[in-house]
Amino acid sequence: MSHRVHSTMSFAVPLLAVLTALASTDAFSENLVAKIAVAGPSTGQLASLGKDVQNSGQLAIEALNAQNITVDGKHVRFELVSADDAADPRTGTIVAQQLVDDHVVAVVGHINSGVAIPVSRIYSQAGISFISSGASNPTLTAQGFNNTFRVVADDNAQARGMVQFLSGRLQAKRIGLVDDRTAYGQGLGDQVAKDANASGIEVTREFTNDKAVDFRAILTTLKAGHPDAIVLASTDAIASPFVKQMKALGMDDVHFVGGDGICTENWVRVAASAAEDKYCTQTGAPFDELPGAKEFEQNYQTHFHQPPEYFGPYTYDAVMVVGEAIRKAKSLDPQRLIEALHTIDYTGVTGKIEFDKKGDQKYAAVSVYQVKSQKITSLGVVGKM
CATH class of the missing domain: 3.40.50.2300 (Response regulator)
Structure with missing residues (x-):
């Protein structure tokens, strides 16, 4: 959704989970902290879709923390940073800069093309991986940014x-x-x-x-x-x-x-x-035909007492792909994560995910x-x- 409206809301943007700095060491353990941001319109006309994106991101973070992903012998603890972009380009750019300043390792979401395109420039300049789980305008991945990806088909x-x-x-x-x-x-x-x-x-x-x-x-x-x-x-x-x-x-x-x-x-x-x-x-296969649909829906229902919406499975997979890139790169270094994403081969809820040279999903339906x-x-x- 691919996607898609401009809100008239205030530009006061809540970051719902302000956490510790990138690759910092926990005060009481030798864990490394990897913060993954999930951004979407949790207020305004598309609030239900944005909430679905954030819920799905939360499920993925829990799944990553259940794995024993290590970097340099230290366990990586994943934390979610949720941000409301209000489906508005100006709000989105404010959010993007806040996420950069908060030292997240990657950003997932920004399902509206009108938001995803301008924020992609900010993430590119900062050298942070950005995976859209909904924006479908072809311009997003035609800009030549090597940090920009999407997990759905384009328009x-x-x-x-x-x-x-x-x-x-x-x-x-x-x-x-x-x-x-x-x-x-x-x-x-x-x-x-x-x-x-x-x-x-x-x-x-x-x-x-x-x-x-x-x-x-x-x-x-x-x-x-x-x-x-x-x-x-x-x-x-x-x-x-x-x-x-x-x-x-x-x-x-x-x-x-x-x-x-x-x-x-x-x-x-x-x-x-x-x-x-x-x-x-x-832009995707029918939900019931997704390889991991049944398990994902049951997990979502258990946590949130409602069914997932369209962008949920794609957001979940995008966050999981970031975790896989960290495992593959054996690093939290942003540039090494970008390089790992370009060679990722991951099968998740929505099926097989690989990215082409532009950053588009090769197997989108x-x-x-x-x-x-x-x-x-x-x-x-x-x-x-």
């Missing part, structure tokens, strides 16, 4: 999967395409338009913003063109009133396809009956879902990178 792959689904199963000849002008929304929208045109699908494009609540004018314009489907590149907060207004305008015969920023239980809950039969994509009886139901994988 180029997601767009290809969406267009395959539109032209294949939905047999769409004409689509309306709406994006919210965020880094995520515009990036995904641009690629969908490009791939759709290449596939012979006629595209009518409209734009909104990530604070909008009234889409009737846009929908009325699109309805006049008799589209077979409407694609929305935005978030669940935008998609809920969007599909409700489609229903109110009598557009039940027009397919709706949303990107991974939309494909959440929160969207289905808020949109209610208006979400029924609608489609969405996610794209899946399609449909809302059935108020549940997001998998239709399977439609594309792989």
Whole structure:
């Protein structure tokens, strides 16, 4: 999520776990302390996703501490630093600098592309490993930063999967395409338009913003063109009133396809009956098809008394990959960790993880879902990178 809105909240940023310095020695033991930061929007419109990211990071830290990872004969104790980036670029850069100043060994999260891209420059300048567990805009890993990675597919792959689904199963000849002008929304929208045109699908494009609540004018314009489907590149907060207004305008015969920023239980809950039969994509295999899904979900439910959301397993794996890099490098030195990440070969909850030269996950998948009886139901994988 890939992802995705700008919040209007205050820029007072809580670091929920301010811990000891990088590679410091515990006062009462010979342990080394390795602080891993997990950043996400724990306030604002995407707070549920950000909380999921932080919860999953906590589970991974506990799992790492259960292992006997050592550096120079000393046990490494992992500690979590949780940070709220509010899905806002300015807040995100403040958070990023605070994390750098706090001497974390690596940063995981920043699931919104509009946040991940600017903060990646800060982490690059500081020489700290950064693994996004959600940002899907291709720009993130196209900047040439050797410290930047992601564990989900990018929007180029997601767009290809969406267009395959539109032209294949939905047999769409004409689509309306709406994006919210965020880094995520515009990036995904641009690629969908490009791939759709290449596939012979006629595209009518409209734009909104990530604070909008009234889409009737846009929908009325699109309805006049008799589209077979409407694609929305935005978030669940935008998609809920969007599909409700489609229903109110009598557009039940027009397919709706949303990107991974939309494909959440929160969207289905808020949109209610208006979400029924609608489609969405996610950059990854269906949760139930992830190799470690059952164990991860049970662990998550036990700890937090609720099911994980989309970015949880990817955040968990990203934190575990940092631990594996420390094991591989036999060091907490930031540069050696970056070098280790470039050669990582790890199998986790989401499957096999290796990074290409840019830092993208080699084995990322794209899946399609449909809302059935108020549940997001998998239709399977439609594309792989």
